[in-house]
Amino acid sequence: MKKVLEINNLTKKFGGLTAVDNLTFHIWENQIYGLIGPNGAGKTTVFNMITAVYAPTSGEIIFDGDNLANKSSYEIARAGITRTFQNIRLFKEMTVYENVHTACHLNTDYNIWDSLIHNKNYKSGEKLIRQQVNELLERMGLYERRDEVAMNLPYGDQRRLEIARAVALQPKLLLLDEPAAGMNPDETNELVKTIRSIREDFKLSVLLIEHHMDLVMNICDQIVVINFGKEIAKGTAGEVQNHPEVIEAYLGKREEELLHVDA
Amino acid sequence: MEYYLQVLTLAGINLMVVLGLGLLTGFTGLFSFGHAGFMCIGAYTSAILTVTLKVPFVVALIASGLVAGAISLLLGRLTLKLKGDYFLIATLGFGESVRLIFDNIEPLGGARGFSGIEKNSNFISVWLVCIIGIFFLIRLMNSRYGRNFKAIREEELASATIGIDVFKTKLLSLFISAIYAGIGGSLYAHYMTFIKPTNFQLIKSTEFTIMAIIGGLGSITGSVIGALLLTVLPELLRFVADWRMVIYGAAVVILIIVRPKGIAGGKEFKDFFFIVWIRRLFNKIFTKEDPGNGGKL
Numbered sequence: 296m297k298k299v300l301e302i303n304n305l306t307k308k309f310g311g312l313t314a315v316d317n318l319t320f321h322i323w324e325n326q327i328y329g330l331i332g333p334n335g336a337g338k339t340t341v342f343n344m345i346t347a348v349y350a351p352t353s354g355e356i357i358f359d360g361d362n363l364a365n366k367s368s369y370e371i372a373r374a375g376i377t378r379t380f381q382n383i384r385l386f387k388e389m390t391v392y393e394n395v396h397t398a399c400h401l402n403t404d405y406n407i408w409d410s411l412i413h414n415k416n417y418k419s420g421e422k423l424i425r426q427q428v429n430e431l432l433e434r435m436g437l438y439e440r441r442d443e444v445a446m447n448l449p450y451g452d453q454r455r456l457e458i459a460r461a462v463a464l465q466p467k468l469l470l471l472d473e474p475a476a477g478m479n480p481d482e483t484n485e486l487v488k489t490i491r492s493i494r495e496d497f498k499l500s501v502l503l504i505e506h507h508m509d510l511v512m513n514i515c516d517q518i519v520v521i522n523f524g525k526e527i528a529k530g531t532a533g534e535v536q537n538h539p540e541v542i543e544a545y546l547g548k549r550e551e552e553l554l555h556v557d558a
Numbered sequence: 559m560e561y562y563l564q565v566l567t568l569a570g571i572n573l574m575v576v577l578g579l580g581l582l583t584g585f586t587g588l589f590s591f592g593h594a595g596f597m598c599i600g601a602y603t604s605a606i607l608t609v610t611l612k613v614p615f616v617v618a619l620i621a622s623g624l625v626a627g628a629i630s631l632l633l634g635r636l637t638l639k640l641k642g643d644y645f646l647i648a649t650l651g652f653g654e655s656v657r658l659i660f661d662n663i664e665p666l667g668g669a670r671g672f673s674g675i676e677k678n679s680n681f682i683s684v685w686l687v688c689i690i691g692i693f694f695l696i697r698l699m700n701s702r703y704g705r706n707f708k709a710i711r712e713e714e715l716a717s718a719t720i721g722i723d724v725f726k727t728k729l730l731s732l733f734i735s736a737i738y739a740g741i742g743g744s745l746y747a748h749y750m751t752f753i754k755p756t757n758f759q760l761i762k763s764t765e766f767t768i769m770a771i772i773g774g775l776g777s778i779t780g781s782v783i784g785a786l787l788l789t790v791l792p793e794l795l796r797f798v799a800d801w802r803m804v805i806y807g808a809a810v811v812i813l814i815i816v817r818p819k820g821i822a823g824g825k826e827f828k829d830f831f832f833i834v835w836i837r838r839l840f841n842k843i844f845t846k847e848d849p850g851n852g853g854k855l
Contacts, residue, residue: 346719348715367718368718369718369719369721369723369724372718372719372720372721373721377719377720377721378719380715380716384713384715384716385712385713385716386708386709386712386713387712387713388712388824389708389709393708397702397705397706397708397709397720398720399702400702400705400706400720400722401721403702405701405702407698407701407703407730410697410698410700410701410702410703410704411694411697411698413697417701424702460716460720461719461720463720464720
């Protein structure tokens with residue numbers, strides 16, 4: 296087993312606000328890692344730093360042994376980290392099929408001339424991509440809806456399509472930002488199965504932001520809890536669940552304790 | 559008859575530029591008010607090559623596309639990092655500066671223009687070039703490059719996170735777009751036989767944009783409809799003399815209200831209902847194997 300992603304002393308400041316404060320955690324191969332915390336804790340900011348949407352103020356992100364500093368978003372995607380977004384960002388007016396089809400662009404290498412003259416390179420490349428798209432849609436349960444325009448899909452399907460699009464690049468690390476948001480319990484159970492099977496089949500690691508605690512506790516091998524950008528607990532689901540600071544962050548202090556502090 | 563062919567030739571020349579503009583605006587989501595500038599560069603390149611250097615027309619035609627493309631790469635390097643409207647402003651400035659530069663180059667005739675260009679553009683040569691242009695554009699849009707253009711139009715951030723180099727892809731779109739405009743300019747020079755910088759004013763760029771929008775952004779069919787309709791319409795209205803441009807303007811306003819997505823509405827010819835019927839029928843009769851993507855190309 297080796298480390299896929301190392302986050303070391305990562306800090307992000309927006310003016311006077313410290314969104315992420317000296318955060319450190321490491322993800323191992325084939326692990327499902329949970330990143331949780333109350334709203335505004337800085338979870339999405341961590342994702343945005345990993346995918347170079349924001350540049351970190353300090354600290355380092357190491358992926359597969361390479362430092363990701365000074366890489367742009369598309370280079371990071373090509374290196375093997377893909378993501379979904381909290382507020383879904385599909386190619387709205389394209390069909391389900393086209394969304395995934397577009398994401399497969401790196402799985403072939405025909406050039407612009409090949410595509411203009413439709414030679415063997417182009418044809419075999421497109422055929423390969425089409426197979427991949429069909430397989431992926433099949434396994435994500437979206438094949439029946441392949442010709443629907445993405446923005447007309449129900450919410451749960453949009454989330455699944457976003458995951459399908461991210462997986463299409465065959466990443467080593469998949470970042471999921473609240474994949475179960477807006478899903479009913481059945482859909483959430485279905486999602487848990489999907490995430491597990493993706494991990495097995497594609498041999499990838501997953502970093503997951505989620506508010507559905509049963510989902511997180513159910514599938515994460517390791518969890519890091521942050522509040523106000525700072526790590527407050529790290530460990531397995533059992534270890535984190537009973538950590539006093541975690542309970543405090545989510546539920547607040549007991550009344551007696553507050554009185555005690557005041558006194 | 560001769561008159562109708564002339565109008566259709568002019569429509570073809572406009573179409574060439576609108577095809578390029580459609581790629582940039584309709585498929586990649588970048589508006590440009592500088593395409594008359596690329597057309598101007600193409601026209602003058604072609605004029606210099608054929609008149610001064612006695613190069614054959616076909617060579618000059620290709621060269622003018624490539625020169626316009628090369629200039630677009632310079633422009634793109636400088637301006638494509640700008641977002642949305644700022645890029646539009648930059649192209650507007652570019653188009654006007656190109657015109658003013660040619661206005662001041664005396665060896666090329668300056669404001670008096672460049673005359674004595676051989677008449678090589680006729681109905682057949684122009685529409686032959688257009689058909690090749692349409693053919694290549696369709697193939698481009700059905701490749702991974704075309705899909706990446708559309709992805710950027712839809713959602714730039716998500717495009718980057720699926721590994722699309724947004725800047726390079728936009729640059730490629732601008733480059734190809736400028737090639738089309740440059741070739742359109744060359745055809746124009748060899749149609750008019752006399753060019754002057756005022757032929758390529760801002761109004762020309764806006765006309766192309768109107769054609770692309772009225773026809774329908776994000777559709778090659780739309781570009782063809784837009785270029786044909788808006789070239790032919792003012793000619794059809796000649797009988798009302800002074801009121802011609804008023805009616806033309808009103809027609810544009812009404813069209814945009816009635817069909818805000820343009821006449822083709824983002825669809826291609828093959829997606830229109832009657833064509834879909836015919837294709838389904840055809841598929842039933844000959845039961846071709848399903849390409850696995852719902853019959854889409």
